Amino acid sequence: MPGIVGFARDWRIVWLLLGIAAFIATVWNIITVSFRQAIIPDDLLGRVNSVYRFVSWGMLPAGVITGGLVVRATEVAAGRDLALRMPYLVAAIFTLGVALWARPKLTTEKLEVARAEGDAARKERDAAKGDTPDTGG
Structure with missing residues (x-):
């Protein structure tokens, strides 16, 4: 989905895709929190959730910095318009790679x-x- 968002020309498509992504993120959050609550001992649940939140929220600044570096690296060769779309393409490729790696494990x-x-x-x-x-x- 990030790849499609990055190359969409119409703002309505972007809004639709971001809305779908937000819905998927909400469902994902419900599933993962429920599963963690089911399998983690009660006395460790707070610690496990804090580490989960630390890692997930802690990656946001890393993603922002990486996106900025991708734009900066591609702007000269690709132009500003395409360079601003490149972080979405990189995110899509990364997400696909992680999904292919994790699929047999999950x-x-x-x-x-x-x-x-x-x-x-x-x-x-x-x-x-x-x-x-x-x-x-």
């Missing part, structure tokens, strides 16, 4: 194993504390 089977391990760890921890599902703690 399988339903691996997610189910992680969920089962999280459930087992939670039951073991609750048993050690004396909490049972019947008594509610």
